Amino acid sequence: MKNRRTGLHIFLVWAIVYSVVTSSLLVMGALPFALPLPLKTLLLTVVLVPLIMFVFGPMTARIARRAFPETEARIEELMD
Secondary structure (H helix, E strand, O other), X not given: OHHHHHHHHHHHHHHXXXXXXXXXXXXXHOOOOXXXXXXXXXXXXXXXXXXXXXXXXXXXXXXXXXXOHHHXXXXXXXXX
């Protein structure tokens, strides 16, 4: 069961990161001017890393907790 939870969590994280990166690339492609690749990479990482870490990461954790509530109880047991 643990492998299934881990697999689901990895899939959720991947799906969110994939969606955010793809959307960002679409937005950057629609800009009326071309940027050099290093500058595009810098802009994407400056925006996406904090967004994923502080917004989408916790959101994914909440989804996983709702899908597997027994995991949260087990974590609380281990913390005591």
